[in-house]
Amino acid sequence: MNVSHHPHDDLLMSHAAGALSESWSLAVATHLSFCPKCRASVQLAETLGGVLLAEIPDQELSPDMLEKVFENIESESPETTTPGQFSTVGEYDTKKSIIPPVLSQYVNHDVDNIPWKYIGPGVYQHMLDLSDEGGIARLLRIKAGKPIPDHGHRGREVTMVLSGCYSDQISSFNAGDMQDVDEEIIHKPIVGEEEECICLVVTDAPLIFQNWLPKVFQPIMKI
Known part of the structure; x- marks a missing residue:
């Protein structure tokens, strides 16, 4: 699927941080069901956030921090859990239903x-x-x-x-x-x-x- 228009960066990053309310997080998670580019951006933000938190006790970021980030991304599966209310999942089959799984918690597939x-x-x-x-x-x-x-x-x-x-x-x-x-x-x-x-x-x-x-x-x- 060719997705041309995306959430603004502040929404994506807030979603990755688990800082959005339920309605806004649902909107972003629904977009992620369609968009591999934004899924990758959110996954990167989540991983980077985890590395930064791990480095905080040292009061200084290690020189190989970015290398750790990309190693973690490569080792993770396509399906990850966000700190927010919803799971970020891989692209689903739109031929079965136009309602992605994350949205089907609220409405009927049909x-x-x-x-x-x-x-x-x-x-x-x-x-x-x-x-x-x-x-x-x-x-x-x-x-x-x-x-x-x-x-x-x-x-x-x-x-x-x-x-x-x-x-x-x-x-x-x-x-x-x-x-x-x-x-x-x-x-x-x-x-x-x-x-x-x-x-x-x-x-x-x-x-x-x-x-x-x-x-x-x-x-x-x-x-």
């Missing part, structure tokens, strides 16, 4: 059996039941060719594409891609014409819709 809630023409969502207050996670299911209304952000929003694709003023995003935006971005995502798009979306604040109609229904949509 997307048609997920209790979707209608929130607008061609748009459905399913809120995930998470225990943290650091973010809100939801699945969105959007029909082919449908747009999401223009909106800005009061905080951070990551959109992890599980299937299908969408595009906005910034770029195009396909299965495995993650879009990571903040308060500076106003956009209008539009799903591709070929198939529906299913995404995992995590936000830490309500969106800022540009038109009055979405604003009216925003409390009901919880978005």
Whole structure:
């Protein structure tokens, strides 16, 4: 799978350190299920962190520290456990399900059996039941060719594409891609014409819709 868009480095490193809340860690772990490049980056950060901790009592890093890091990486299996809430696993078979194992702890493998809630023409969502207050996670299911209304952000929003694709003023995003935006971005995502798009979306604040109609229904949509 060719993944073109990745979480920002701060998310990857915080995930490796186990410093993310459940919703954000879930989003990153879902991306890692698709992306070998980011899995390698997280594995390197975990290993480097372990070596640094081991060196702390000496108050000085040994000259062969980096050599130790790469030796550890080569000796580890592809499946490792992160210090966070989720395991980082190898790439899974997307032909069996678009829901990776890490996400299937929260939703059914069969997307048609997920209790979707209608929130607008061609748009459905399913809120995930998470225990943290650091973010809100939801699945969105959007029909082919449908747009999401223009909106800005009061905080951070990551959109992890599980299937299908969408595009906005910034770029195009396909299965495995993650879009990571903040308060500076106003956009209008539009799903591709070929198939529906299913995404995992995590936000830490309500969106800022540009038109009055979405604003009216925003409390009901919880978005």
